[in-house]
Amino acid sequence: xxxxxxxxxxxxxxxxxxxxxxxxxxxxxxxxxxxxxxxxxxxxxxxxxxxxxxxxxxxxxxxxxxxxxxxxxxxxxxxxxxxxxxxxxxxxxxxxxxxxxxxxxxxxxxxxxxxxxxxxxxxxxxxxxxxxxxxxxxxxxxxxxxxxxxxxxxxxxxxxxxxxxxxxxxxxxxxxxxxxxxxxxxxxxxxxxxxxxxxxxxxxxxxxxxxxxxxxxxxxxxxxxxxxxxxxxxxxxxxxxxxxxxxxxxxxxxxxxxxxxxxxxxxxxxxxxxxxxxxx
Amino acid sequence: xxxxxxxxxxxxxxxxxxxxxxxxxxxxxxxxxxxxxxxxxxxxxxxxxxxxxxxxxxxxxxxxxxxxxxxxxxxxxxxxxxxxxxxxxxxxxxxxxxxxxxxxxxxxxxxxxxxxxxxxxxxxxxxxxxxxxxxxxxxxxxxxxxxxxxxxxxxxxxxxxxxxxxxxxxxxxxxxxxxxxxxxxxxxxxxxxxxxxxxxxxxxxxxxxxxxxxxxxxxxxxxxxxxxxxxxxxxxxxxxxxxxxxxxxxxxxxxxxxxxxxxxxxxxxxxxxxxxxxxxxxxxxxxxxxxx
Numbered sequence: 001x002x003x004x005x006x007x008x009x010x011x012x013x014x015x016x017x018x019x020x021x022x023x024x025x026x027x028x029x030x031x032x033x034x035x036x037x038x039x040x041x042x043x044x045x046x047x048x049x050x051x052x053x054x055x056x057x058x059x060x061x062x063x064x065x066x067x068x069x070x071x072x073x074x075x076x077x078x079x080x081x082x083x084x085x086x087x088x089x090x091x092x093x094x095x096x097x098x099x100x101x102x103x104x105x106x107x108x109x110x111x112x113x114x115x116x117x118x119x120x121x122x123x124x125x126x127x128x129x130x131x132x133x134x135x136x137x138x139x140x141x142x143x144x145x146x147x148x149x150x151x152x153x154x155x156x157x158x159x160x161x162x163x164x165x166x167x168x169x170x171x172x173x174x175x176x177x178x179x180x181x182x183x184x185x186x187x188x189x190x191x192x193x194x195x196x197x198x199x200x201x202x203x204x205x206x207x208x209x210x211x212x213x214x215x216x217x218x219x220x221x222x223x224x225x226x227x228x229x230x231x232x233x234x235x236x237x238x239x240x241x242x243x244x245x246x247x248x249x250x251x252x253x254x255x256x257x258x259x260x261x262x263x264x265x266x267x268x269x270x271x272x273x274x275x276x277x278x279x280x
Numbered sequence: 281x282x283x284x285x286x287x288x289x290x291x292x293x294x295x296x297x298x299x300x301x302x303x304x305x306x307x308x309x310x311x312x313x314x315x316x317x318x319x320x321x322x323x324x325x326x327x328x329x330x331x332x333x334x335x336x337x338x339x340x341x342x343x344x345x346x347x348x349x350x351x352x353x354x355x356x357x358x359x360x361x362x363x364x365x366x367x368x369x370x371x372x373x374x375x376x377x378x379x380x381x382x383x384x385x386x387x388x389x390x391x392x393x394x395x396x397x398x399x400x401x402x403x404x405x406x407x408x409x410x411x412x413x414x415x416x417x418x419x420x421x422x423x424x425x426x427x428x429x430x431x432x433x434x435x436x437x438x439x440x441x442x443x444x445x446x447x448x449x450x451x452x453x454x455x456x457x458x459x460x461x462x463x464x465x466x467x468x469x470x471x472x473x474x475x476x477x478x479x480x481x482x483x484x485x486x487x488x489x490x491x492x493x494x495x496x497x498x499x500x501x502x503x504x505x506x507x508x509x510x511x512x513x514x515x516x517x518x519x520x521x522x523x524x525x526x527x528x529x530x531x532x533x534x535x536x537x538x539x540x541x542x543x544x545x546x547x548x549x550x551x552x553x554x555x556x557x558x559x560x561x562x563x564x565x566x567x568x569x570x571x572x
Contacts, residue, residue: 011377012379015374015377016379019374019379023385023388023389026388026391026392026445027388032403032407045410047414090299093299094296097292103289109297112309116308116309118554118558119551120502120505120506120550124307124311124315125530125531125547126315126530126543126544127312127314128311130318131310146306149300149307150307150308154304157300211396212395212396214398215531219535230398233398234402244410248406251403255394259391266387269390270453273390273454274456
């Protein structure tokens with residue numbers, strides 16, 4: 001007994017040591033970005049790994065102005081917020097319809113949506129640009145939101161559907177109906193609040209996807225004032241080439257909002273990832 | 281009464297299902313079928329077009345650039361799927377042994393997944409181009425003296441390293457859920473029977489975690505097959521086009537060379553490959569599942 005206790009203690013120490021060494025490799029890139037963003041280009045060329053004795057914020061100023069940070073941030077924020085909000089509400093309503101409706105329509109909609117989850121974006125990308133381009137609908141941020149709803153509703157409906165089917169007792173809704181509640185009242189006041197845990201999952205998955213997405217916005221948005229952060233970071237990087245200081249500062253500026261949110265909400269984000277993947 | 285239910289059902293459909301359904305049809309269903317038609321024409325997206333039958337698919341199958349990028353993608357996907365899942369599983373195993381600070385460690389290993397492929401690619405581009413070369417020259421490590429990004433044999437490995445670095449934290453989270461789902465009774469019984477830790481992993485924990493493996497392999501497969509952002513921001517397909525993955529190749533064919541139709545045919549080939557692989561993989565996984 002004593003032997004196995006000692007054994008488990010040494011194995012814990014070994015586990016810890018391996019993990020902390022691995023962690024150093026994992027966070028090294030972040031460390032380099034933070035350290036170098038305060039250095040001049042010459043200092044970075046000289047030694048990219050040390051701390052500088054003369055920190056400067058010039059890199060940040062240049063990046064902030066040239067990548068049009070406030071505009072890019074606001075675009076990303078509004079597009080993500082609107083898309084996620086609409087995906088969540090519309091998908092929850094549709095999933096509710098699919099579970100509660102009588103007849104075949106519901107399951108037909110359900111299977112079409114689930115089948116669409118198999119489709120890689122690349123298979124839709126070219127006709128999408130072709131159709132919406134010919135209709136003159138590209139170069140518009142609302143078109144992008146509209147497309148995100150289309151691409152996001154499959155998974156969201158799928159996850160909501162599983163939860164409503166097993167987790168929401170129909171007796172609650174029947175009681176509300178007897179009390180004279182309309183369909184909308186029943187859904188928004190009784191069903192939707194019960195969906196909170198799944199809503200959290202969908203919000204986490206969709207925010208990470210839309211906030212960081214590059215390919216779809218790069219096809220839809222063309223004007224400089226419409227760009228989201230991944231787009232403006234990429235185009236700024238193209239202009240900077242080997243002017244590393246501002247380039248790295250721009251990367252830190254792009255990462256920062258997400259990292260700050262992660263510090264406060266990491267528990268929910270990780271739970272959301274687990275819940276989302278297990279339901280796949 | 282009957283008319284009332286009918287009216288109720290119609291209203292229920294119109295308010296709750298129709299908006300999503302319409303958007304879904306406009307964004308996915310119509311483009312999908314339109315794309316299917318496109319792949320049988322010679323359209324370039326703008327001017328008039330005519331039907332060409334299977335010509336685009338024949339062109340794709342005879343296109344050495346397509347097969348080149350297909351081969352590169354297969355190499356990339358195999359390396360990423362294997363390495364990501366090994367590393368993710370090992371980290372998950374280590375952070376479920378009840379050590380101090382394991383919640384912090386889990387959160388920290390997940391961090392790369394908060395960032396998009398563009399930012400990740402740009403950070404690592406700087407590391408491979410500048411940091412490693414600098415360190416390699418100073419410490420006299422031959423393998424790092426020249427940047428890997430300029431070497432056709434090593435450039436693909438930069439993409440693999442970045443992908444594994446990012447995704448193993450994601451898969452770790454899912455494997456952790458798998459480890460914590462194994463009942464303590466089973467493991468205690470194994471202890472009493474005198475199993476050592478290695479026997480416990482191989483004979484008990486791994487078979488019980490088949491569902492986690494199925495999910496993780498499915499996710500890594502589909503994520504890696506569709507990688508685009510990291511590809512353009514880290515290597516841009518260079519040097520000498522040795523790292524053009526299939527998604528990037530489709531993009532270039534359609535939007536740089538303005539061959540919408542052959543690009544679309546390539547995209548459908550990719551779609552079929554992913555669909556077949558995922559179905560086969562999930563099917564095999566389901567067969568291997570064990571009851572607890």
